[in-house]
Amino acid sequence: MDVMPLLLLVAGSATLSAAARRTPVPAPLLVVAAGLAVSYVPGVPVYTLDPHIVLPLILPPLLYTAATDSSYLGLRAQLRPVALLSVGYVLFATLVVGWALYLLVPGLPLTAALVFGAVVAPPDAVAATAVARRVGLPSRITTILQGESLLNDATAITAFRVALAAAIGEGTTWAGGIGEFLLAAFGGLVVGLLLMVPLHWLRTHVKEALLQNTLSLLIPFVAYAAAEQVHASGVIAVVVVALYLGHRAWEVDFATRLQEEAVWKMVAFVLEAAVFALIGLQLPIVLRGLGEYAGAEALWYALAVFAVVVVARFVWVYPATFLPPLLSARIREREGRPGWKSPFVIAWAGMRGVVSLAIAFSIPLTAGGTGFPQRNLLLFLTFTTVIGTLVVQGLTLPPLIRLLKLPGRDVQAETLAEANAQAQASRIAEQRLDELLSDERNALPAPLADRLRTVLERRRNAVWERLGQTNPVTGESVDDTYRRLSREMISAERDVFVRLRDARYLDDEMLRTLLRRLDLEEAAAYRETA
Numbered sequence: 001m002d003v004m005p006l007l008l009l010v011a012g013s014a015t016l017s018a019a020a021r022r023t024p025v026p027a028p029l030l031v032v033a034a035g036l037a038v039s040y041v042p043g044v045p046v047y048t049l050d051p052h053i054v055l056p057l058i059l060p061p062l063l064y065t066a067a068t069d070s071s072y073l074g075l076r077a078q079l080r081p082v083a084l085l086s087v088g089y090v091l092f093a094t095l096v097v098g099w100a101l102y103l104l105v106p107g108l109p110l111t112a113a114l115v116f117g118a119v120v121a122p123p124d125a126v127a128a129t130a131v132a133r134r135v136g137l138p139s140r141i142t143t144i145l146q147g148e149s150l151l152n153d154a155t156a157i158t159a160f161r162v163a164l165a166a167a168i169g170e171g172t173t174w175a176g177g178i179g180e181f182l183l184a185a186f187g188g189l190v191v192g193l194l195l196m197v198p199l200h201w202l203r204t205h206v207k208e209a210l211l212q213n214t215l216s217l218l219i220p221f222v223a224y225a226a227a228e229q230v231h232a233s234g235v236i237a238v239v240v241v242a243l244y245l246g247h248r249a250w251e252v253d254f255a256t257r258l259q260e261e262a263v264w265k266m267v268a269f270v271l272e273a274a275v276f277a278l279i280g281l282q283l284p285i286v287l288r289g290l291g292e293y294a295g296a297e298a299l300w301y302a303l304a305v306f307a308v309v310v311v312a313r314f315v316w317v318y319p320a321t322f323l324p325p326l327l328s329a330r331i332r333e334r335e336g337r338p339g340w341k342s343p344f345v346i347a348w349a350g351m352r353g354v355v356s357l358a359i360a361f362s363i364p365l366t367a368g369g370t371g372f373p374q375r376n377l378l379l380f381l382t383f384t385t386v387i388g389t390l391v392v393q394g395l396t397l398p399p400l401i402r403l404l405k406l407p408g409r410d411v412q413a414e415t416l417a418e419a420n421a422q423a424q425a426s427r428i429a430e431q432r433l434d435e436l437l438s439d440e441r442n443a444l445p446a447p448l449a450d451r452l453r454t455v456l457e458r459r460r461n462a463v464w465e466r467l468g469q470t471n472p473v474t475g476e477s478v479d480d481t482y483r484r485l486s487r488e489m490i491s492a493e494r495d496v497f498v499r500l501r502d503a504r505y506l507d508d509e510m511l512r513t514l515l516r517r518l519d520l521e522e523a524a525a526y527r528e529t530a
Contacts, residue, residue, distance in 0.1 A: 035280020124353025
């Protein structure tokens with residue numbers, strides 16, 4: 001097996017994603033564009049997007065990391081709009097886009113057109129999360145988009161299977177289709193509920209951080225495979241497990257949390273970069289099979305489908321936003337009357353991604369003993385819809401948000417809430433420290449006891465200092481200056497340790513021990529600001 005193409009894909013896409021952070025262009029768009037350009041460079045390997053790899057091996061970890069980073073409480077608060085988008089909109093888009101394609105393409109059966117509708121119905125979890133992080137959407141909109149993108153794949157995959165069964169002649173009824181959808185949805189929910197408590201128990205009882213993180217890497221694949229084994233939704237199972245584990249992550253020891261955060265950030269970064277590169281690299285494969293549709297006709301179909309996909313989302317989002325408050329006084333009292341700007345952004349943020357392409361490539365070559373109707377055209381239209389939404393909507397979303405002047409996160413209010421929470425926690429911790437020190441079994445020399453109190457005071461004051469005045473010379477807060485000086489001191493110690501190792505006064509094992517202590521001190525002194 002030649003691993004060089006895989007290494008080139010990962011290295012190239014990761015490098016471009018890192019470079020994109022220094023540009024105003026969102027990383028997904030830059031990587032997709034590079035994939036499109038590179039796909040026609042002579043000597044570049046052919047990268048086929050295999051649904052048997054993407055769905056069970058790439059989708060679960062991406063869903064897992066997105067769900068653990070989401071807020072269970074936030075999603076519960078936005079359950080109605082999330083459900084309307086992740087279930088209602090996907091089914092609506094399946095029907096509308098499928099019917100439109102049926103009218104557009106002569107000779108295309110309605111069942112095959114509905115297969116395509118299900119393929120392009122779900123906005124992609126990876127695309128939505130990546131762009132939302134970059135453009136700094138308001139927290140409520142981000143929560144809704146994340147919740148939608150976590151659950152809509154399950155709806156789309158189930159709708160795809162039902163439509164595909166009808167298209168290839170296996171026969172299905174409305175009752176059978178609804179039954180399969182309910183089995184997938186509730187089956188995935190049940191599997192997730194059955195797995196989440198035992199998996200959390202394992203995470204809290206396995207004491208070694210290395211083993212805990214190995215378990216963490218296996219969890220999304222176990223949940224997905226277990227659900228799919230009983231013909232339930234692996235997507236829903238992964239999301240349920242991840243939301244529960246993320247909500248209770250505080251019960252896992254600190255070493256595991258630190259390692260787990262670093263590991264999953266790396267996994268998500270590499271997979272996201274590779275996924276968007278794969279999207280662009282599919283162009284030659286898709287164009288090669290167009291045949292009779294090559295030329296202006298295929299382009300016309302692509303533009304028409306793109307327009308229908310975009311308009312259909314607006315047609316769904318605005319009634320789904322404005323009708324519930326109109327019909328329910330309780331919703332009106334709790335949420336007030338919605339404005340038009342937020343639903344506009346939600347409607348425009350419907351980027352499609354790798355899941356649509358993976359589902360499209362899983363369309364069989366034959367149906368009922370003959371070729372699947374216009375399969376190559378459906379692949380081409382899926383590709384152009386994905387590229388169109390990523391480029392057009394992805395590029396215009398940041399200026400659109402600036403133009404609409406949506407209120408961003410209230411940093412001052414968030415910092416004030418953080419400071420109040422830290423003050424309460426520090427007060428309780430100080431009371432506990434006094435209780436412990438009053439016991440002779442916990443006797444400490446006065447300098448060490450004072451040091452514990454100083455650490456508490458430092459934590460309590462640090463957040464308040466961010467609300468205070470800054471240094472007129474450097475622009476730093478007192479907290480920033482403290483951390484910078486702390487880092488300079490640690491750096492000086494590190495240089496000494498390395499110099500002593502080079503002089504063979506210390507061996508490498510001792511150096512690693514000393515450097516780890518400094519690394520932990522530096523981590524304690526510094527918060528992540530990215």
